Amino acid sequence: MSLMRFTNTLLAKASYHRIGRFFSTIKTNHEPQFPGATSHYIETPKLTMPTEMTPIPIYRVIDSAGAILDSSQDPNLSKEIIQKMFRDMVLLNTMDKILYESQRQGRISFYMTNYGEEASHIGSAAALEQRDLIYGQYREAGVLVWRGFKISQFIDQCYGNVDDAGRGKQMPVHYGSKELNFVTISSPLATQMPQAVGAAYAIKRKNNDTCVACYFGEGAASEGDAHAAFNFAATLDCPVILFCRNNGFAISTPSCEQYKGDGIAGRGPAYGIATIRVDGTDIFAVYNATKLAREYVLKNNKPVLIEAMSYRISHHSTSDDSSAYRSADEVEIWNSERHPISRLKNYMISKGIFNESEENTFVNNVRKKVLKQISESEKKLKPNWKEMFEDVYHDMPNHLKEQMKELEEHIATHRDAYPLKNFKN
Missing domain, CATH: 3.40.50.970 (Thiamin diphosphate (ThDP)-binding fold, Pyr/PP domains)
Incomplete structure (x- = not known):
């Protein structure tokens, strides 16, 4: 027997009193069921003001x-x-x-x-x-x-x-x-x-x-x-x-x-x-x-x-x-x-x-x-200038190695233009 026929048979045998009592147990939920917020309904529009x-x-x-x-x-x-x-x-x-x-x-x-x-x-x-x-x-x-x-x-x-x-x-x-x-x-x-x-x-x-x-x-x-x-x-x-x-x-x-x-x-x-x-x-x-x-x-x-x-x-x-x-x-x-x-x-x-x-x-x-x-x-030396290339990568990438070598050659050529005595090593 199908579910529909089974239900109809039960209802046919049930008294009106029983049917009324059954449906009275079903409550209509009047609270919002939206997943995005927990709130309640109101029947007139109202702006919620910051004040x-x-x-x-x-x-x-x-x-x-x-x-x-x-x-x-x-x-x-x-x-x-x-x-x-x-x-x-x-x-x-x-x-x-x-x-x-x-x-x-x-x-x-x-x-x-x-x-x-x-x-x-x-x-x-x-x-x-x-x-x-x-x-x-x-x-x-x-x-x-x-x-x-x-x-x-x-x-x-x-x-x-x-x-x-x-x-x-x-x-x-x-x-x-x-x-x-x-x-x-x-x-x-x-x-x-x-x-x-x-x-x-x-x-x-x-x-x-x-x-x-x-x-x-x-x-x-x-x-x-x-x-x-x-x-x-x-x-x-x-x-x-x-x-x-x-x-x-x-x-x-x-x-x-x-x-x-x-x-x-x-x-x-x-x-x-x-x-x-x-x-x-x-x-x-x-x-x-x-x-x-x-x-x-x-x-x-x-x-x-x-x-x-x-x-x-x-x-x-x-x-x-x-x-x-x-x-x-x-x-x-x-x-x-x-x-x-x-x-x-x-x-x-x-x-x-x-x-x-x-x-x-x-x-x-x-x-x-x-x-x-x-x-x-203020009398202590500054760190070695080469340290500016270090501590970013575990292994220094090639482009930084090239930049460090270029700066090293530049400083060697123009030593008098830099206060090297203020830096370690």
């Missing part, structure tokens, strides 16, 4: 006077950790001042300071494990300070001498350290972001108890690479912390001209990424947020977006003059009342763990070390 969306709040722990606002959010760090946080920020700040002046004196070619963003570096680095892999942009020197990068390593890199791990092939402030799991910085904006997501995906496949932290600015978030990174991180469920330093300016372009909507944090939920916005001048808030993010990405194998709100007190770099696009009064407010170092200092004073004399001695010692290292670093 209707609730802005993501800014998480903080201490106020400008250094007082804990909610005791439950006190990270209860030891005196030693807090002092290291403070001194690492002071070391970075002191080194920045001297190296900035070094560039102005023509002793190095370029420099970028970290003024006003020290808490976002040190606070996040303190919450990560040393084994976690870092992809930085070019204003994360504090992460390296926390991990143990030496003053000599910073300065040798800026001078591009024989002791520079990059062998003089990078611009100043483009640091890297395999030992400290800090991938060498590259100049093009946002290229590190999809790289970091790819590294996180590889780590996930190995089931390592490790995550990736990728730092970038709000200006870099306008690059196509940033959007690709967000999407891949979300769709591939990668254990990566996407850490945005929103310092208010992409060189001379203020954030209000860079994007509309709810900053960078607003993009996280849109891409399906867990997100938190934090006061980037509050080192404890940054620490707590990063610690929470790390726990989440390792437990769930999913990304987290952190937007640290801060202010770039310095010029963008030694190639920039920020007085052309912002007032000195505005900068001074952030350099005094809202500075992250002052904020932590106020907290330490309230807890009775700040000693003015000891800190002055520390700053003076740092200054002496930096000045002494500059004197030593």
